[in-house]
Amino acid sequence: MFLKSEFLQKLSLASGPSGYEGDVRKLIIDYVKPYVDEVKVDNIGNVIVHKKGNGKRVLVDAHMDEVGLIITGFNNDGTLRFAALGGINSKVIPCKVVDIGDKKIKGVIGLKPIHLQSAQERKANITLDKCCIDIGSNSEEETRKIVELGDYAVFETEFSQFGENLVKGKALDDRIGCAVLAEALKEKYSCDLYGSFNVQEEVGERGALVAAYGVNPDIGIALEGTICADMPNVPEDENATVVGNGPAISIMDRTSIFNTDISDSIMDVAKSFKIPYQKRRAIAGGNDAGAMVLSGDGAKVATISVPCRYIHSSVSVASIDDFENAQKLLINYLKTM
Amino acid sequence: MDKTLEVLLKTFGVSGHESEIRKVIKGNISNPKAEVIEDKMGNVTVKLGSGKEKLMVVAHMDEMGLIVSYIEDNGEMKAEKVGNFSESYFGNSIVKFENGIEGIALFKDDKTFIDAGFKDKKEAETSLKEGDVAGFTGNYLEHSNTITGPKMDDRAGCYVLLSLINELKDLNKEVYFVFSAQQNLGGRGARAAANCIKPDKCIVLEAENCKNGVELSKGPVLSIMDKSLVINHDIKEEIEKAAEKTNIKLQYTVSEENTDGGLIQKECFGVKTAVLSIPCKYIHTPTEMVHTSDIETAKKLVKEFIMSK
Numbered sequence: 001m002f003l004k005s006e007f008l009q010k011l012s013l014a015s016g017p018s019g020y021e022g023d024v025r026k027l028i029i030d031y032v033k034p035y036v037d038e039v040k041v042d043n044i045g046n047v048i049v050h051k052k053g054n055g056k057r058v059l060v061d062a063h064m065d066e067v068g069l070i071i072t073g074f075n076n077d078g079t080l081r082f083a084a085l086g087g088i089n090s091k092v093i094p095c096k097v098v099d100i101g102d103k104k105i106k107g108v109i110g111l112k113p114i115h116l117q118s119a120q121e122r123k124a125n126i127t128l129d130k131c132c133i134d135i136g137s138n139s140e141e142e143t144r145k146i147v148e149l150g151d152y153a154v155f156e157t158e159f160s161q162f163g164e165n166l167v168k169g170k171a172l173d174d175r176i177g178c179a180v181l182a183e184a185l186k187e188k189y190s191c192d193l194y195g196s197f198n199v200q201e202e203v204g205e206r207g208a209l210v211a212a213y214g215v216n217p218d219i220g221i222a223l224e225g226t227i228c229a230d231m232p233n234v235p236e237d238e239n240a241t242v243v244g245n246g247p248a249i250s251i252m253d254r255t256s257i258f259n260t261d262i263s264d265s266i267m268d269v270a271k272s273f274k275i276p277y278q279k280r281r282a283i284a285g286g287n288d289a290g291a292m293v294l295s296g297d298g299a300k301v302a303t304i305s306v307p308c309r310y311i312h313s314s315v316s317v318a319s320i321d322d323f324e325n326a327q328k329l330l331i332n333y334l335k336t337m
Numbered sequence: 338m339d340k341t342l343e344v345l346l347k348t349f350g351v352s353g354h355e356s357e358i359r360k361v362i363k364g365n366i367s368n369p370k371a372e373v374i375e376d377k378m379g380n381v382t383v384k385l386g387s388g389k390e391k392l393m394v395v396a397h398m399d400e401m402g403l404i405v406s407y408i409e410d411n412g413e414m415k416a417e418k419v420g421n422f423s424e425s426y427f428g429n430s431i432v433k434f435e436n437g438i439e440g441i442a443l444f445k446d447d448k449t450f451i452d453a454g455f456k457d458k459k460e461a462e463t464s465l466k467e468g469d470v471a472g473f474t475g476n477y478l479e480h481s482n483t484i485t486g487p488k489m490d491d492r493a494g495c496y497v498l499l500s501l502i503n504e505l506k507d508l509n510k511e512v513y514f515v516f517s518a519q520q521n522l523g524g525r526g527a528r529a530a531a532n533c534i535k536p537d538k539c540i541v542l543e544a545e546n547c548k549n550g551v552e553l554s555k556g557p558v559l560s561i562m563d564k565s566l567v568i569n570h571d572i573k574e575e576i577e578k579a580a581e582k583t584n585i586k587l588q589y590t591v592s593e594e595n596t597d598g599g600l601i602q603k604e605c606f607g608v609k610t611a612v613l614s615i616p617c618k619y620i621h622t623p624t625e626m627v628h629t630s631d632i633e634t635a636k637k638l639v640k641e642f643i644m645s646k
Contacts, residue, residue: 236407252419264469
């Protein structure tokens with residue numbers, strides 16, 4: 001395992017769906033505390049850190065939450081009903097193992113075997129309300145002793161090296177952004193730097209609205225693990241980003257249009273330090289920068305992302321080179337301010 | 338047409354890339370008492386007058402357009418919409434980038450492309466890149482007191498604001514004229530401006546579709562309601578009083594638009610907000626048509642509203 005991705009591994013394995021970011025919060029506070037002047041947790045649960053400086057007020061953010069599930073009911077037979085926390089396509093749900101709650105109770109989300117499916121069922125997509133989580137219990141009574149209404153569940157996914165200089169794991173969106181920010185906080189800067197590890201981005205950038213209100217930045221940089229569809233059945237113009245081509249600089253998404261001065265400066269830094277980079281060639285999706293624009297008197301915003309294949313599912317894939325280059329890029333850009 | 342209106346109409350300013358139109362607006366402010374502020378979101382705010390009441394009058398300076406998301410090997414550029422408009426009105430129209438390059442906007446295979454005549458990707462990349470934005474461009478037709486062309490929405494509103502800024506004196510209130518950024522992306526600029534200003538009242542000066550009875554030359558349009566705002570009734574009465582005083586007949590509508598007003602009204606402690614528009618035929622197309630009398634009456638009405646005690 002690459003030394004430099006040890007913290008990323010810890011983050012990826014931690015449980016932290018939207019609204020339940022506690023485990024991730026603890027990990028992050030312990031990791032960044034020695035390198036910052038101030039750490040605080042605000043009312044909604046964001047971790048806000050401050051490295052005091054005299055220059056512009058800059059807020060760099062990443063979100064701690066991952067897409068996950070929440071237990072919404074109990075079936076008579078001991079299985080659990082659930083809903084999504086964040087945007088998960090229902091195609092992703094069947095045939096997964098999940099860890100429920102702090103005790104990480106194992107659950108299986110199954111699918112009717114193909115032998116028993118009708119022709120129509122074989123073709124159709126399953127919907128969440130037709131699924132259930134099986135924890136191996138025989139009755140609702142038994143289940144209620146172990147699992148509570150509102151318990152969260154995350155996919156059980158191993159984090160490991162994959163292919164050539166790649167890693168696979170869950171929650172790379174946006175634990176990889178958190179890891180980039182955590183590493184960047186180790187350096188010294190002249191600007192007045194705030195780092196924000198936000199909650200509940202996946203359910204509407206809720207944490208970021210609060211963080212931005214508190215910090216009131218001049219400049220906001222969102223760090224993401226972003227869409228990457230560099231797959232064989234996807235035409236090149238629909239890839240958005242390509243794994244291995246470097247950190248991706250966004251042009252626009254559904255919640256922000258990015259400031260070209262800032263994006264151009266970031267690309268200038270990439271060029272002078274010979275850091276590979278690419279453009280995020282899509283306008284789909286949204287992120288915490290959108291909240292910075294909608295909070296207080298707004299902000300000039302940009303987004304730097306690590307391309308991650310298959311996000312919003314149980315497993316994604318990213319390049320360690322992209323991860324390290326994103327850190328280099330962010331660090332060197334922040335040093336110019 | 339009026340030279341100021343002309344320069345406003347012909348200046349580049351796609352949402353999020355408003356530096357050109359910002360320059361032109363600032364350059365056309367001739368009132369020595371005007372205090373000009375540019376904020377983080379790129380809005381231009383002009384403060385005039387003093388008094389107990391804080392009034393915000395806003396028109397958006399951004400135009401809709403296209404953003405290049407991918408350059409094909411054959412030199413054509415895949416693009417996405419900046420703003421909410423229908424592709425069906427824009428096929429094969431001419432677009433212009435910030436650096437002056439022009440091309441044709443095309444819709445094929447459910448995707449949007451810009452063809453600027455480049456022979457391949459390499460040639461395209463010598464002048465353009467992903468993230469560059471283009472606005473709709475074209476000739477302006479003037480006939481029978483109508484003006485037709487791109488960007489009427491909302492450069493006509495900006496024109497009214499500029500005229501008022503340069504004409505008004507002895508204001509009895511603190512008035513903030515805001516040329517807002519990124520209206521086409523959901524009122525992002527205006528919301529931030531309202532957050533800074535914290536006005537008591539706000540009039541949003543927009544362009545409104547000639548639909549459901551709204552017609553050119555029949556006067557400014559008051560929106561009873563739109564997709565994100567129900568008109569504040571105090572302001573409605575004040576506007577109607579001002580219309581009576583100036584002998585201006587108002588048109589009324591229930592609008593299908595989202596304007597800056599939606600976000601302004603719920604900013605901070607809330608703002609009493611109304612949307613007043615210049616009727617515009619063929620809105621959100623490259624050939625938007627307005628009647629010059631409507632621009633004049635809108636200006637007269639807002640002036641009376643501002644100056645009234």
